[in-house]
Amino acid sequence: MPSTKGQPDPAGQGVRPSLPPLTAGPYRKRLGVVALVATFGGLLFGYDTSVINGALDPMKAELGLTSFTEGVVTSSLLFGAAVGAISGGRLSDAWGRRKTILLMSAFFFTGALVCVFSPTFEVMVVGRVLLGLAVGAASTVVPVYLAELAPYEIRGSLSGRNEMMIVVGQLAAFVVNAIVGNVWGEYGGVWRIMLAFVTLPAVALFIGMLRVPESPRWLIDHGQFDEAVDVLAQVRPRERAEAEARQIADLTYEESKREHLDWRSVLSNRWLRRILLVGIGLGVAQQLTGINSIMYYGQAILKEAGFDDSTALIVNIAPGLIAVIGAVIALRMMDSFSRRRTFIIGFTLTTVCHLLIGIGSLVLPVGNPLRPWVILVLVVAFVGSMQTFLNVAVWVTLSEIFPLKMRAFGMGTSVFVLWLANAFLGLYFPTLVDAVGITGCFFGFAVINLLALVFVKTQVPETRGRTLEELEAAVTDGTIFDKEVREFA
Template identity: 90%
Template sequence: MSTTPGQPHPVGGGVQTALPPLTGGPHRKRLGTVALVATFGGLLFGYDTSVINGALEPMVVELGLTAFTEGVVTSSLLFGAAVGAVSGGRLSDAWGRRKAILLMSAFFFFGALVCVFSPNFEVMVVGRVLLGLAVGAASTVVPVYLAELAPYEIRGSLSGRNEMMIVVGQLAAFVVNAVVGNVWGEYGGVWRIMLAFVTLPAVALFAGMLRVPESPRWLIDHGHFDEAVEVLRQVRPHDRAEAEARQIAGLTHEESKREDLDWRSVLSNRWLRRILLVGIGLGVAQQLTGINSIMYYGQAILKEAGFDDGTALVVNIAPGVIAVVGAFIALRMMDSFSRRKTFIVGFTLTTVCHLLIGIGSLLLPVGNPLRPWVILFLVVAFVGSMQTFLNVAVWVTLSEIFPLRMRAFGMGTSVFVLWLTNALLGLYFPTLVSAVGITGCFFGFAVINLLALVFVRTQVPETRGRTLEELEEAVTTGRVFDREVRDSTA
């Protein structure tokens, strides 16, 4: 639901007094600067999860990794992220968003140093777990910080910058891997150089967060009203800052009267249990598209397709470029296109791409000059389909479908299972490739994506165009699962 500046708009459970309009001025530049600094957390998220793509091959040789320990190195970050996603949110509630992000930047920095100087497999896993804790915290704390700092008129576009920075970080990792691998590839320890680059944005994030304010919502929630007003005066017109602070204080007071539902209460209610399963299902389906097998093991896949080492590093940039383009398109269409239709189109396209990759690898044997280029084209098409229709839409839907009293539990559980699925896929993908090759893996992904398509068609409700209050009422009564309501498009 759109709201015109200066008009009453829904917050919490009712309509609040009108706020002065959001005008231009120095505060807009300050808000943009703060958002840029915070989204370095997203860039680090993207870089750290994707740099392993090019670093793994030389690391395997130097550290003597097997297919299984190769998977352990990759997935250790992801298991750490599952823990970081849960603990990061709780830490930011207790300490504040800003302090949590400062701590997160320190974990990024020291985790990277442990990885860069690791002499063996065991130390590398420790470093990757430290990085994972930071990545998981970034996936929850940074979006919350941006959402709480943004004016409601531009909250969607400002919060969406974090997802854009994640894919920019992934692209940066692919570019660094290609340059470093081709310039210094003949020297030992080239993977250490690739991993070391992440320390630069980690330092930038730490230094930048020392100069930006705390979330005004967190300050008010912890009794610091005057400090919150001062923060809002930095990023709002002065006539609006105090009015918005009073509105946040009123909403915080109303929310304090609500009692959050624990897991027993959720699981004992059939409709809340069902919407929780929908959230978990979306997170699992997103990961089992196979997108992160491309992001983590893209170079290995392209080498098996027929590219040599240096060429595989260079052409591996193409999925990173299309990921950025797809994320940009997704942000532009998010407020004008049905969520359900987005999911249906996305899972249809990913299923088709997986089938074509499997068929292509069967029909074009190793040694055929067309084989690597056809598979590269299909991989790029898959990544573009995923980033345009599924990645952003999943995160937006997860933020919308849960009633307020179970939102923290529902989102936390869904994100935890999402990261756990990601970790298990990262752990076992090298073993799967060794056992069944590209053909078997992508035919398997095609079957899973087809099942995901059935899931979203039959279970996932439409959320666009409905207020959070309307969705909450529909979920708690079970009406959201009625076929005519589920299928309707606002």
């Protein structure tokens, strides 16, 4: 039987009973396969949110879309994702992580087929909402499934694979759009081919999830201890699996005795209310960087900058490629670099990039051969800054700042509002471009990013280097908002 003497938890969970060490064995390969299968949900998330970038222009001609209905087609997925983020989490608690991901893959497949064969704008919106429900569920359920299956020693890197697959999915969408648009661009309905590719990873996700296990934490929560041990033994040495199952069972029992606060209790406590507003503010600030205006409407922005249709599809791959590189760098530095410093650098860089894009579009008039290339370089710099310093850091911080007794409510509310901000940006961005052009839009983003920088400096606390229990105590008594504590690094 393993020792129960306490030892520090490198994952930030305080003090844990000692566990037998991880050793070499076939379980590592099995764990990698399970993670690969589950992160197809992240790949689908990235592809479905970004494929509209190249599909929208030919779709607009065939379905007769206006600037506003373009926004509706884009944002309908995002409004669906806001609902899916909340309902997917609750469904996975009741029904299981694995079954929920299976259902999610069916929604991905069905939604894609509805979009591919949609004869009208209205049917397209229905298909996009179905895809949105799946995307929203993927944004919450897949990371939870990976975190609950991974050994604590490698939980960060394993969970981070999902964020990596999201940006890989975005890059894949840009590459597919470029190839399909340039090879079959002269044929009608080329956008349907772009949308159809997503059915392949959806089928792969469904078939793969039939062959992987349920989350051991969920099984223990639902009284299936022996089944949980068997699952852990697939991805751990047997001795480690048995010891870890007992530990999870003990923690589950302790958590069952904790008081979980409802929204009334949270809003009536000044410190819990304030940390909730910090979480919501971070989510909204991340979206209002304007990153998804590039991911959804990058081709249209580059065409307005001066590229022709086919060239815009090709050079649009560059932001997707830099996003993957930025995500790799972010994952490597996340455990060794101050969260607050990361945010401050990130919002400073995005503000500067927005200002330069706006200035560049003013100084270099339409027709100047340098204009499209200067704007492309600045867009790539912006996406790189966002992915390296803000995207991963926001999700990590949201997972750390809430006390356990309000974690589900705090995360759910923050992610819901994050998706709503994303949806409204997607809905109105084409209309804004029509009204004020690239210059006005990016000057506007610069102002918003500057406000986000002020928000981070004055409100967001440092979380790196503290256990979750220490953070919970600091939130509960309000000391986390003291200046010297907030700036701890």
